[in-house]
Amino acid sequence: MSFRLLAExxxxxxxxxxxxxxxxxxxxxxxxxxxxxxxxxxxxxxxxLGVEVVLGNTYHLxxxxxxxxxxxxxxxxxxxxxxxxxxxxxxxxQVFSLDHLVRVGEEGATFRSHLDGSQQDFxxxxxxxxxxxxxxxxxxxxDEPVPWPSDTGRSRAAMERTxxxxxxxxxxxxxxxxxxxxxxQGGFDPSLRAESAQTLGVMAFDGFxxxxxxxxxxxxxxxxxxxxxxxxxxxxxxxxxxxxxxxxDLVEAVSRGIDLFDCVLPTRIARNGSVxxxxxxxxxxxxxxxxxxxxxxxxxxxxxxxxxxxxxxxHLFMAGEILAHRLASIxxxxxxxxxxxxxxxAIEAGRFHQVSARLREQWLAAPLP
Amino acid sequence: MSFRLLAExxxxxxxxxxxxxxxxxxxxxxxxxxxxxxxxxxxxxxxxLGVEVVLGNTYHLxxxxxxxxxxxxxxxxxxxxxxxxxxxxxxxxQVFSLDHLVRVGEEGATFRSHLDGSQQDFxxxxxxxxxxxxxxxxxxxxDEPVPWPSDTGRSRAAMERTxxxxxxxxxxxxxxxxxxxxxxQGGFDPSLRAESAQTLGVMAFDGFxxxxxxxxxxxxxxxxxxxxxxxxxxxxxxxxxxxxxxxxDLVEAVSRGIDLFDCVLPTRIARNGSVxxxxxxxxxxxxxxxxxxxxxxxxxxxxxxxxxxxxxxxHLFMAGEILAHRLASIxxxxxxxxxxxxxxxAIEAGRFHQVSARLREQWLAAPLP
Numbered sequence: 001m002s003f004r005l006l007a008e009x010x011x012x013x014x015x016x017x018x019x020x021x022x023x024x025x026x027x028x029x030x031x032x033x034x035x036x037x038x039x040x041x042x043x044x045x046x047x048x049l050g051v052e053v054v055l056g057n058t059y060h061l062x063x064x065x066x067x068x069x070x071x072x073x074x075x076x077x078x079x080x081x082x083x084x085x086x087x088x089x090x091x092x093x094q095v096f097s098l099d100h101l102v103r104v105g106e107e108g109a110t111f112r113s114h115l116d117g118s119q120q121d122f123x124x125x126x127x128x129x130x131x132x133x134x135x136x137x138x139x140x141x142x143d144e145p146v147p148w149p150s151d152t153g154r155s156r157a158a159m160e161r162t163x164x165x166x167x168x169x170x171x172x173x174x175x176x177x178x179x180x181x182x183x184x185q186g187g188f189d190p191s192l193r194a195e196s197a198q199t200l201g202v203m204a205f206d207g208f209x210x211x212x213x214x215x216x217x218x219x220x221x222x223x224x225x226x227x228x229x230x231x232x233x234x235x236x237x238x239x240x241x242x243x244x245x246x247x248x249d250l251v252e253a254v255s256r257g258i259d260l261f262d263c264v265l266p267t268r269i270a271r272n273g274s275v276x277x278x279x280x281x282x283x284x285x286x287x288x289x290x291x292x293x294x295x296x297x298x299x300x301x302x303x304x305x306x307x308x309x310x311x312x313x314x315h316l317f318m319a320g321e322i323l324a325h326r327l328a329s330i331x332x333x334x335x336x337x338x339x340x341x342x343x344x345x346a347i348e349a350g351r352f353h354q355v356s357a358r359l360r361e362q363w364l365a366a367p368l369p
Numbered sequence: 370m371s372f373r374l375l376a377e378x379x380x381x382x383x384x385x386x387x388x389x390x391x392x393x394x395x396x397x398x399x400x401x402x403x404x405x406x407x408x409x410x411x412x413x414x415x416x417x418l419g420v421e422v423v424l425g426n427t428y429h430l431x432x433x434x435x436x437x438x439x440x441x442x443x444x445x446x447x448x449x450x451x452x453x454x455x456x457x458x459x460x461x462x463q464v465f466s467l468d469h470l471v472r473v474g475e476e477g478a479t480f481r482s483h484l485d486g487s488q489q490d491f492x493x494x495x496x497x498x499x500x501x502x503x504x505x506x507x508x509x510x511x512d513e514p515v516p517w518p519s520d521t522g523r524s525r526a527a528m529e530r531t532x533x534x535x536x537x538x539x540x541x542x543x544x545x546x547x548x549x550x551x552x553x554q555g556g557f558d559p560s561l562r563a564e565s566a567q568t569l570g571v572m573a574f575d576g577f578x579x580x581x582x583x584x585x586x587x588x589x590x591x592x593x594x595x596x597x598x599x600x601x602x603x604x605x606x607x608x609x610x611x612x613x614x615x616x617x618d619l620v621e622a623v624s625r626g627i628d629l630f631d632c633v634l635p636t637r638i639a640r641n642g643s644v645x646x647x648x649x650x651x652x653x654x655x656x657x658x659x660x661x662x663x664x665x666x667x668x669x670x671x672x673x674x675x676x677x678x679x680x681x682x683x684h685l686f687m688a689g690e691i692l693a694h695r696l697a698s699i700x701x702x703x704x705x706x707x708x709x710x711x712x713x714x715a716i717e718a719g720r721f722h723q724v725s726a727r728l729r730e731q732w733l734a735a736p737l738p
Contacts, residue, residue, distance in 0.1 A: 035688040036681070042692060043676070065659065065684045073662055073680050081676040290434065293442055307412070307450040311442050312405070315434045319404040322691050323411060 002179055002206055003238045007347050012254045012356070014347035017207070017238050019085040019137035020177035021077060022052060026238060026259035027343055029250065029336045030055045030087060031267065035064070036080045039267045040325040041333065043082040049302065049330065050337050052084050053137075055262040058130050059091035063113050063120070067133035075135030087262075088136035090127045092143040092183070093211070093243070104144065106161065124165040128172040136178065138207070141169040143183040145212030155187025159196050170204060179206035181240060184229050188217050193225045197232035207238040210258070214244045223252050230257035247276065247339055248363040251356050254343050261340070266332030271325045273317045276335040280366035284328070289314040302334035303327070371548055371575055372607045376716050381623045381725070383716035386576070386607050388454040388506035389546035390446060391421060395607060395628035396712055398619065398705045399424045399456060400636065404433070405449045408636045409694040410702065412451040418671065418699065419706050421453050422506075424631040427499050428460035432482050432489070436502035444504030456631075457505035459496045461512040461552070462580070462612070473513065475530065493534040497541040505547065507576070510538040512552040514581030524556025528565050539573060548575035550609060553598050557586050562594045566601030576607040579627070583613045592621050599626035616645065616708055617732040620725050623712050630709070635701030640694045642686045645704040649735035653697070658683040671703035672696070 007014040015026040031038045031046060033054045038046060046054065056076055061067060070079050076086055095102055095109045102111040108123030124142040131139035142165050144158040162185045174180055182205040186192035200208060210229050213222050222244075230239050240260035241253045250261055266276070273285045277297045282289075295305035296313065304313070304327035316324035339359065346355035376383040384395040400407045400415060402423045407415060415423065425445055430436060439448050445455055464471055464478045471480040477492030493511040500508035511534050513527040531554045543549055551574040555561035569577060579598050582591050591613075599608050609629035610622045619630055635645065642654045646666045651658075664674035665682065673682070673696035685693035708728070715724035 035684070035690055037685055037688075037690045037692045040691050042672075042695070044672075060688075064688060065680070069660065069680070072660060073678060079678070079681055079684075081681070291438065291441060303411075303413075309442060309448070311434070311438070312448055312450070315404075315448075316406060319406075319429075319433060321404055321406045322409050322694060323406045325691060326411070326695070 001236065003236065005236060007350075009347045009350050009352040010255070010356070011257055012343065012347045012352045013257055013259055014344055015238060015259055017259070019053075019179065021083060021085045021137050024052045024085055024260075025344060027250075027254045027340045028053055028260055029340045030260060030262040031333055032057075032262055032264045033080065033082075034264075035060045036070075036076065038329075038333075039271065040322070040329045041267070043080065045303070045330055046082070046333075047084065049333050050341065051333070053260075054082060054084065054086055056086050056088045056134065056136060057091070057094065058088050058127060058134070058140075059094035061088075061134060062091065062130050063115055067130040071133040071135070077135060085137040086134075087138035087181075087240075087260075088131045088134055088140065089242070090131070090140040090142045090183070091122055092140075093145055095122055096145055106164075108142070124168040125172050128169050128174070132173070132175040132178065135175055138179045138181055139174060140209060141166045141180065141182045141205070143185055143211055145185060145215070146187045148188060148215040148217045150187045152187070152189050152192070155185075155189050155192050159185045159187065159192055163196070163199050166200060166203060166205075181205055181207040181209050183209040183211040183242070184233070185212050186225075186229075187212065188221060188225065190225065190228055193228045194232055197229040201233050205237070207240060208233050209240040209242050211242045213241070214249070223256060226253055226258065227256040246363070247336065248360065250336065250339055251343070251359045251363065254340070255352075255356055263336075266336050267329045270328035270332045273324070273328065275328050276332050278362060278366060284310060284314045284317050284324075286314075296328075296331045297335070300331065300334060302331050304331040370605065372605065374605060376719075378716045378719050378721040379624070379725070380626055381712065381716045381721045382626055382628055383713055384607060384628055386628070388422070388548065390452060390454045390506050393421045393454055393629075394713060396619075396623045396709045397422060397629055398709045399629060399631040400702055401426075401631055401633045402449065402451075403633075404429045405439075405445065407698075407702075408640065409691070409698045410636070412449065414672070414699055415451070415702075416453065418702050419710065420702070422629075423451060423453065423455055425455050425457045425503065425505060426460070426463065427457050427496060427503070427509075428463035430457075430503060431460065431499050432484055436499040440502040440504070446504060454506040455503075456507035456550075456609075456629075457500045457503055457509065458611070459500070459509040459511045459552070460491055461509075462514055464491055465514055475533075477511070477534075493537040494541050497538050497543070501542070501544040501547065504544055507548045507550055508543060509578060510535045510549065510551045510574075512554055512580055514554060514584070515556045517557060517585040519556045521556070521558050521561070524554075524558050524561055528554045528556065528561055532565070532568050535569060535572060535574075550574055550576040550578050552578040552580040552611070553602070554581050555594075555598075556581065557590060557594065559594065559597055562597045563601055566598040570602050574606065576609060576629075577602050578609040578611050580611045582610070583618070592625065595622055595627065596625040615732070616705065617729065619705065619708055620712070620728045620732065623709070624721075624725055632705075635705050636698045639697035639701045642693070642697065644697050645701050647731060647735060653679060653683045653686050655683075665697075665700045666704070669700065669703060671700050673700040
C-alpha cells in the first residue's frame with residue numbers, strides 16, 4: 001500500500017503517500033507545471049519552497065513536445081530536472097474544455113491540436129500509454145467532466161462513461177512503480193456524486209480524485225459535493241481535489257478529508273502582479289506600493305520576501321521585467337505550501353479544529369477578488 | 370588609488386579595482402541591469418556566475434522609478450538586492466539615441482520621457498546628482514557620442530563639448546566612496562580620438578571609458594581607435610570599453626589594454642533563443658535540437674548546463690515558457706564571464722599571447738550571425 005494514514009482530526013487527514021520519487025506528506029499542494037515547467041520557477045526553487053510533488057499536463061505534453069520525445073529523453077523527471085514526485089492529469093479536463101471542437105464517443109475523444117491542427121485521439125488506453133511514456137509517479141484515469149450547469153441526464157451519461165473508461169484504463173499496464181488514480185464525477189447532483197464515489201471506490205485504484213468541480217457552481221455546493229464523495233471513498237487511499245484552489249478552498253477541502261490539491265492560481269495571479277498576503281490579495285501595480293520598503297509579507301521566509309521590497313517588485317512589474325513573475329510566483333507558492341504545512345501540523349497535534357477555524361476566519365476576512 | 374595594476378602581458382592588463390562594494394578583478398565583464406534587474410536573472414544567480422559588477426542605466430532608472438525614489442529606498446544596491454559593485458552609465462548614449470527628439474545645447478540635453486512625455490533635462494551636474502542618489506560605486510560623466518558616420522566637424526564639436534562637460538561633472542560632489550570615470554570620444558577620427566584621450570587623461574578621473582564605438586563602423590576601425598585611446602590614457606587607471614561586445618570583441622579589446630566591458634548581447638540574444646557555444650551561436654528554436662539530450666555546452670559549469678538538456682530548453686522556447694529566458698541568459702553570461710576569467714588567468718601566467726591567439730581563432734571560426 002502506497003498510502004499511510006497517520007492521523008485524523010475533525011474530518012481532516014494527515015498521511016504519507018509513497019511514490020517512486022519520494023514520499024509526499026499530505027495534505028499537499030501541487031504546483032502546476034503545465035508544459036514541463038512551473039511557470040517562471042526552477043526545480044531547485046520548488047524544492048526550497050518545500051514542494052514534494054508537481055503536476056504535469058498530459059494534454060499539453062502529448063501535443064508538445066510529445067510523450068515519445070520525452071520518453072526518449074529519459075522521461076518527464078529528467079526532462080524537467082525535477083527529482084520529486086510528478087502527478088500527470090489525464091487530459092480529460094483540457095480536452096472537454098475544447099467544447100464543440102471535440103467529438104466524444106464511447107471509444108474516446110477526438111479533437112484537433114490547437115498547435116498544428118493535427119487530429120488527436122485520446123482514449124483511456126492512449127492516455128495511460130502517454131502517462132507511462134512520461135513516467136509520472138501518479139497517472140490519472142481518462143474522464144469526462146460536464147460543464148456547470150448540466151442536467152442530470154447529461155451528468156449521468158458522462159459519469160457512467162467515466163466509470164467504463166476507468167475500467168478500461170485499469171486494464172492497461174502502468175509504468176514501473178506508477179500509481180493510478182481514478183476520477184469521480186457526477187456533475188452537480190449529490191446522488192450521482194455519491195454513486196460515482198461508490199462505484200470507483202471498489203476499483204483497484206491507488207487513489208481517487210474528485211473531478212469536475214469549481215467550474216462556476218456556488219462554493220457551498222462545491223464543498224457539499226466534496227464532502228459527499230470523500231465520505232464514500234475508501235478511507236485507506238488518498239483523495240485529490242482537482243484544480244482547487246484558493247487558500248480558503250484548501251482549508252474547507254482538508255476539513256472534508258481531501259489530501260491533495262493542484263491549482264494554477266498562485267502562479268497565474270503572480271504573473272498579473274497579484275500576491276497573496278494575510279491582508280488579502282494585493283496587486284503590486286498599485287501606486288501605493290511605489291515607496292513601500294517592506295517585504296511582500298512580514299515574516300514570510302520565501303526568497304522574494306527575504307531579499308526584495310514591495311517597491312522593487314512593483315518597479316519590476318511596471319518596467320516589464322520578468323524577474324517579477326518569478327519572485328511573485330515564488331511568494332504565492334510559498335503561501336499555499338505554507339498553508340497546507342500548517343494544516344498538516346495542526347492535524348498531527350490534534351488541533352485542526354482550532355487552527356482551521358482561525359485560518360478560515362483569516363482568509364474569509366481577506367477575500368480574493 | 371582605487372586601481373592596482375597587477376600584471377601586464379602583450380598589451381593586456383590584469384588589475385584590481387577596489388570599490389565600496391568589493392574588489393573587481395579586471396578584465397571584467399559587466400552584465401547590464403538596465404532597469405535595476407539583469408533581465409531574467411536574480412542577484413544570487415549573478416554571484417554564482419562569478420559576476421562582481423553590474424551596470425545600471427541612469428537614463429532608465431531616472432525616468433522610472435526615479436532616482437529620488439531609489440535613494441529613499443536605500444539606494445540602488447539595496448533596491449535590487451545586489452551587494453556587489455554597480456557602475457551606472459551617464460545616460461548620454463541613451464539620450465543621444467533619441468536623435469531628433471533631443472535638443473542639445475551647451476548646458477545639456479533636453480528631451481521628453483518615452484514613458485509619460487514629461488520634459489527631462491540632463492546636464493553634467495544633474496547626471497552626477499542622479500548617480501549620487503542611486504549610490505553606484507562608479508559614476509560616469511555625461512558625454513555626447515556621435516553616430517556612425519559623422520564628419521570631423523561634428524565629431525570635434527561633440528568631443529570638445531564632452532570635455533567641457535567632463536570638467537563640469539568633476540566639479541560636482543560624488544557620493545561617499547563613489548568613483549568617477551570620464552568618457553573619451555572623438556567620433557571615428559584617429560587624431561580626435563588621440564586628442565580626447567590626452568585631454569581627459571590629465572583630469573582627476575578614477576578611470577576612463579572609450580565611448581561612442583561599435584555603432585556600425587567596421588570592426589578593424591573599432592579596434593584601431595580603441596588601441597589609440599588606451600595608448601594615450603594613464604596606465605594607472607582602469608579603462609572601460611562601453612557597450613562591447615561579442616566574445617571576439619572582448620579578446621581584441623583586452624589585447625589593446627581594456628579592463629572593463631558591458632554588453633546586452635548575452636542576455637538579449639538569450640531571450641531570442643540564442644546561446645553562445647564554442648561551435649558558434651546556435652538558436653535553440655531550431656528543430657535539430659528537439660531530441661538533443663546534451664547540455665548547451667559540454668563542460669560548462671552553469672546551472673542551465675548542469676541540469677537541463679538542449680531539448681528541454683528548445684521545448685521551453687517553443688512553448689513560450691519564461692524559464693527559458695533565465696536559463697539561456699545564465700548560460701550566455703557564464704560564457705562571457707568565463708572568457709574574461711580565462712583572459713585574466715592567462716595574463717597572470719604570462720601566457721596571454723598564446724591564450725588570446727587560441728581564443729581569437731576559436732571565436733573567429735564561430736562567428737556570430
